[in-house]
Amino acid sequence: MIFRHRVKEYRLTKGWSQQELGRRLDVSRQTIISIESYRYNPSLELGMRLSLLLEVPMEILFYFDFPWENPSP
Template identity: 50%
Template sequence: MRNIVRELREQKGWSQGELARRLGVSRQTINAVETDKYDPSLPLALRMALLFDVPVPSLFMDDWKPEQLK
């Protein structure tokens, strides 16, 4: 799953440590999310969306397509 967390964080001028502090997680967690090594839990994704004032789906993109259900 790809995400735009790094881009949004950089737009705010925050370090990974600052974003981690604001979200109540470790800097390592932020690094893992930004490098697509960790998909955040739903509560963390919701906190990120609220902090950046964007909908959760705009933060995270999946390669899955609805037609794959057919």
């Protein structure tokens, strides 16, 4: 099971830089970089704030990938 997200994808659809998203969330640009590069899993509170700000339901923004359920052809 692998934790995945679509933070960068939805940030870019808003036309926001990492700096802008961090400013809107009151976190550093480094925090956004770490989230987008999977070096940091956001807390539930930050995940909810991301979901609200990006206007994407949490279950769409964050999900688990089960690679053994979708074997490569």
